[in-house]
Amino acid sequence: MSSLRDKMNRLRGSSSPASPAEEAAAAVQAPEPPPAANTDHLETLSEEWSSMGVKLLHNEAGSFLMRRLVYPAGHQHGIHCLGELPSASAGLRAFHEVPIDAEQLLYLDLETTGLGVGTGNVPFMVGLAYWSGSELIVEQAVIRHPAEERAMLFYLNGKLGGYRYLVSYNGKTFDWPVMQTRFILHGYNRKLWEPLHLDFLHPSRSIWKNTLASLRLSHVEEERLGIERIDDVPGSLAPQLYFQFLADGDPEPLRGVYQHNEIDMLSLVCLSIRFGHLLNGNTEGGYQLPMPAESEELIRTGLWLEKMGHAGRAELMFEAALSCERTAAATLNMLAARDKKAGNWQRAVLLWQKAVIQSVQHGSAGLTASIELAMYYEHKLKDYDSALSYVSEALELALIDPLGRRDAKRRAEIEGLRKRRERLLRKTGRKLAE
Structure with missing residues (x-):
């Protein structure tokens, strides 16, 4: 069985190690290389x-x-x-x-x-x-x-x-x-x-x-x-x-x-x-660096710029996104969430309202906006009638599932909306419909 040194020599393209006699003969026939030289350099x-x-x-x-x-x-x-x-x-x-x-x-x-x-x-x-x-x-x-x-x-x-x-x-x-x-x-x-x-x-x-x-x-x-x-x-x-x-x-x-x-x-x-x-x-x-064309990319770019410490440039991206002819409800919710965190409630509410209007088809985007508006009107403005209206709409959206699926998260969400609706009914003095 060949040794590891033999294998490495073959990988380098070298032949098997010479015998002592062959080494001695080579030393007599070949001139001694300069001290600084390395035989690998001859490759x-x-x-x-x-x-x-x-x-x-x-x-x-x-x-x-x-x-x-x-x-x-x-x-x-x-x-x-x-x-x-x-x-x-x-x-x-x-x-x-x-x-x-x-x-x-x-x-x-x-x-x-x-x-x-x-x-x-x-x-x-x-x-x-x-x-x-x-x-x-x-x-x-x-x-x-x-x-x-x-x-x-x-x-x-x-x-x-x-x-x-x-x-x-x-x-x-x-x-x-x-x-x-x-x-x-x-x-x-x-x-x-x-x-x-x-x-x-x-x-x-x-x-x-x-x-x-x-x-x-x-x-x-x-x-x-x-x-x-x-x-x-x-x-x-x-x-x-x-x-x-x-x-x-x-x-x-x-x-x-x-x-x-x-x-x-x-x-x-x-x-x-x-x-x-x-x-x-x-x-x-x-520099040929065009502004993003899609509203979601504009908002995501703005969120990233804000995270990197450039709030002023981020706001330019947000404004450009809102000026687009049509902005998806999910994208509006994304920017509204940012405004909510920053305490910019005025624009957040406008974005949620726009998201509800633009959700032509029932889906999670309109549901999210409706829930946020219900919480805003209940806790911020104490406008229980408006809050009840939005939570009722959110519950209706949550109960609609074209594929008939109800995972644990959705079931918990529906239960939470029902409890919120019951609470708002009590606050408004109304009775729960039979």
Whole structure:
């Protein structure tokens, strides 16, 4: 049975270890290399790798592959120009309430062998992007076999410390925990970088939760960043293509994975530009950042801006939403809930009344508005007649179910409305109808 060293030698493409006699003969015939040289440095990459712009990098921990791309500030990716990043990045300070400079941002996106964050999931491609001077640099580190991972992590460990912010899409849950696990496994736990994280999945979810069919980065970029991928390799296929490469040694299938990861990095940069402009208030002018068209997206954007400390800009979004020709009752309830919390009862009541009127078909949106109005008139204005009218309407809506379903929540809601109606009948001096 071959030893582990034999297996690793075969992965590197080396032959079996030479015998003592063969080593002695080789020492006589071959000149001794310079002290600083490393025999691994003599390795050259095949034409297939070179055609993809991939080079072999070496450090004291070994070797790994690197593809490095440079994008000028004038490069257009969808509706945004990469050169907008320095001005947009100032708005990102709202995430951590500290100043942010574009050159402090490090973008991260992984391609891994699996989906979990445990020790069995290996990042075979680590994509990084960062702003330098007037250019965006994209680096893609790849390992050809497990023995190269330590060298890649050695390089990354030295790179990370130069940045204050880590930018990702779902990186708090996936990318960064995976990288932390790999660093610890290779003994870098004492030197772990602790960045301020900007995970753009969370604002994307806040703004586009109901207005986009999917919150995958590829879908967000197409719908809101004007980016169209052509012949893209889905990220879900990346592990399969990598295992295919490990099986036959042909790097060609990885070409599509490189391109997919590259676009992910550029799109992540453009998403940060969009959020930065929103936080800066740059919704007009040369930045090509149009106001959202749908009322729900306007309100959700406003709620997010308010959460990020920009109440004035949030109010502009709310006003724009209310000026739309038609605003869904559920959207009106969303803004009314915000106004209720803020103590803006006047607008909240108007929104609930509008929601009741616009609920042409019986549904939860009209029901919610009716309940809120019943509570407002009963407790705030002590107008028991109006409150009784709204609670009776709410009870009627709650009892109507076109599919005949009555779950525990709905049953409890109906019981609560009946008790409220009975109480209001007593307050108004009326009798409960038989």
